[in-house]
Amino acid sequence: MKRLQLQSKRRASISSASSPAKRARSVSISVKVNHDPMPLEPLKTPKIPAGPKNTQACLGGVPEELLLNILQKLRYSPRTLAKLCRTDRRCKRVAEEVLYNKVTAFDHEKARAIAATPRLALHVRSCNAEIIDDFYHPEYRKDRFTQVIAKAVNIHSLHVSDSSDWPGEHIEHDKHQSIGWLSLFHSAVQSGSGPVNRFAHLSNLKIASAHLSVEHIASVLSLPSLKVLELQHIHQTTPFVNWSIPDSSCSIQTLRLMNTMMDVTAVAHIISAMKALRNFTYLRDTLVWEPFGGEHSALSTWACHSWQLLGDALRKHHDSLETVMAWDSSDKDIIDIVYPDGHNYGTFGSFQAFSKLKHCGGPIEAFLDVAAGEADLSVYFPPTVSTFRITMSTDNSALWTPSLSALASLRDVVRDGTRRKVDLIWEGALPTPTLSLANPLEILKQTGIELRLTINSRTLTVEKLKELESKQKGSQTGSNYDQDEDAEESDREYSDAELAEEENEGERMWRTDYDDALTAEAADEFGSTSLFPYLAALESP
Secondary structure: OHHHHHHHHHHHHHHHHHHHHHHHHHHOOOOOOOOOOOOOOOOOOOOOOOOOOOHHHOHHHOOHHHHHHHHHOOOOOHHHHHHHOOOOHHHHHHHHHHHOOEEOOOOHHHHHHHHHOHHHHHHOOEEEEEEOOOOOOOOOOOHHHHHHHHHOOOOOEEEEEEOOOOOOOOOOOOHHHHOHHHHHHHHHHOOOOOOOOOOOOOOEEEEEOOOOEOOOOHHHHHOOOOOEEEEEOOEEOOOOOOOOOOOOOEOOOEEEEEEEOEOHHHHHHHHHOEOOOOEEEEEEOOOOOOOOOOOOOHHHOOOOOOHHHHHHHHHHHOOOOOEEEEEEOOOHHHHHHHOOOOOOOOOOOOOOOOOOOOEEEEEHHHHOOHHHOOOOHHHHOOOOOOEEEEEEEOOOHHHHHHHHHHHHHHHHOOOOOOOOEEEEEEEOOOOOOOOOOHHHHHHHHHOOOEEEEEEOOEEEOHHHHHHHHHHHHHHHHOOOOOHHHHHHHHHHHHHHHHHHHOHHHHHHHHHHHHHOOOOHHHHHHHOOOOOOOOHHHHOOO
């Protein structure tokens, strides 16, 4: 027993003394320390698998149709689309389709890229080309837009504005062949199978140029897919010498001749070339007439005009025409110089046979022989009209009474549609106090017709017109001064000061009638080029 106790004590003493000895031995182990600086190695990024676990959660997994719809929201952010072109081939292909879909006049970088990479032109659907001399814009090469037009075989809409020559400068008949963009249309309609752009999808074409005649650009009328043609500042002061377009051979449905000085026989030939014209707009302007121009300048010749011949040409399309708008903005002083003994343009004649006519507009003398006492517009129009825009003036006071009677007769003309509209433009001083313009307007208003009255570019309501007419008559009754002097002064105040009070109110009431119907594309097309912004809502597509 004692021996066991001694052995246990000995073991306890040994175990208690072993711990410090072990710690001493562990500390006494020699360690080699190197004091030289150690080189720093860059941290390595851990490798991440390139393929996502869910391929549908990334841009590359989106269906291409949906991806195209998404990228179309970025069509006004070309820089973003350009960055997406650098991601992968799929995004590049879709982003390029959106990026180059439309080329505007200021897209010089796009034009340069298309000129360098022709395959990009396959994406172009719309182009607005500004042809300007390099003298004014040294950094801009006008031939690049010509290259875009030449290679854009899928283009649908094209606007060419050529101001490369001085306004009014005449181009000889043979020299127009050297105009780059114009020669493309000549080649497109010629027989042959060469590698040229046939413009097989071009449906909307607008050409603006002050130095080109209709004969120069006649080839565009032969494009089979063209539906809308607008010519701005194009002239044709003499009848055609070489007119090669057969009658009823053009598929154009909407024709706009804006700010043009054309001989009426030339206009009639253009109208006759159409198969079935639906919308026609004509604004005659003689501003570019140069009576002292050069001997060979076409602009030195006065272009003849006739409402009667124009109406005869339009009657060919009586089964298809839906819109007819025609005005003459020629300076009246110039007209008096050209026709010192007076002139007679005639009238359009009857539109009763125009079974689809919906929208009509023009000066009252183009529809009625007011000088002969005609005062009823209803005998000349079918019961299908829903919108009428009429222009009157105070050039001849003897015509005021029949003109106002004709205005009231529109209640029997504008009869179709749930929203019937009459737009009256009065140029010059009102016939107050001799006659009251508010009376025929009140008659139209009582029949449910929406009215817009514009006097010397000021818009006002019928109620305000009544108030102003009443005030005007009161001032005239109590006046003993010279009537001519008073009338001139009162008319000035009437059109400048008092009309301005209701300009905003009247404009707000009418603006929604047409502006709400305009789409973004129509507003872009007509906003800066057409004098009638509501035509986009009136004309049938």
